[in-house]
Amino acid sequence: MSGQITDLSGNFDVLSAGPNGYREPMIARAPAVARRTGASPLADREETRARILQVARERFRANGVQKTTMEDIAHAAGTSRQVIYRFFSGRGEIVEAAIVERIREMAAVLAEGLDRYSTFAEVMVEVSLATIEAARHDQELQGLFENTNGIRLHHVLAGPQAAVANLVEEFWRPWFQRARQSGELRTDVDDRDLVEWIRGVYLMLILRDDLDADREREILQRYLLPSLSVEAASAAAAPAPVRRRRRSR
Numbered sequence: 001m002s003g004q005i006t007d008l009s010g011n012f013d014v015l016s017a018g019p020n021g022y023r024e025p026m027i028a029r030a031p032a033v034a035r036r037t038g039a040s041p042l043a044d045r046e047e048t049r050a051r052i053l054q055v056a057r058e059r060f061r062a063n064g065v066q067k068t069t070m071e072d073i074a075h076a077a078g079t080s081r082q083v084i085y086r087f088f089s090g091r092g093e094i095v096e097a098a099i100v101e102r103i104r105e106m107a108a109v110l111a112e113g114l115d116r117y118s119t120f121a122e123v124m125v126e127v128s129l130a131t132i133e134a135a136r137h138d139q140e141l142q143g144l145f146e147n148t149n150g151i152r153l154h155h156v157l158a159g160p161q162a163a164v165a166n167l168v169e170e171f172w173r174p175w176f177q178r179a180r181q182s183g184e185l186r187t188d189v190d191d192r193d194l195v196e197w198i199r200g201v202y203l204m205l206i207l208r209d210d211l212d213a214d215r216e217r218e219i220l221q222r223y224l225l226p227s228l229s230v231e232a233a234s235a236a237a238a239p240a241p242v243r244r245r246r247r248s249r
Contacts, residue, residue: 049087052077053101056094061140065095065147092148096156099144100163106134106141107171120179124228125220128198132205132216158196158203169195186230194228 055077059068070091074081088094110127117123135141145153157164169191176194179185201224205216 045087048083052079052084052087053094053097057098057101057140060095060098060143065091065143092152095144095148096152099141099148099153099156100167102138102141102144103135103164104167106131106138107167110134111171114175120175120182120184121225123175124225125217128202128220128224129213129216132202133213135202135206136209154203157206158199164199165192165195168199172198183230185228197227198224 052073056068056073059072059076063072068091070081070084073094074084077084088097110130114123114127117126148156172195173191176185176191180187201220205211205219211219
């Protein structure tokens, strides 16, 4: 399957460009959040937060992040700004939550095709390429990236924030287990550390606009894959050679 990048477009609706030219070609079909009869207070809070986030994303796609105010979101959600602030400290936090939710949607689509691969090397390269390309060209995600401070963006995507780390770990866990059993993946590093390294590589590649798919594939094959291999673990465990000091004459 060399050279193949997973096509995600078939699983998403296509929306026309909004008045500001903001186009969203990859919006997952998400069911409307409805209030459940007899739900617990915690469930009500989760549903309310999900509804606010859903509406905010719709406003961001239609008008752009900068032109969407907290008042706009509250009005569209049929609530007040005071209620919005119970769940989000401001628009920036809503944007970060929208990034996480968009990544969750994309991961669900990518996960549907994982079983088609036969080796860990193949799935790591091909799915990583699909992930990077999808993130780079997804209009909603790019619009959210552009309105997030660089340090905050790094914190959300590759930092210690649990939401994205948990998503990536859950996504790759079955293949990590399979690859360890088959001897394709090093066993001296746990899933969490693997995910931290992989997320960092993804972020680096997503934010670079000077690379084409062939160069990205080369980077993944020459640098990411070897770092995950059993040979890399052996090299890491080997004692460093002792250098003899030359005697001064």
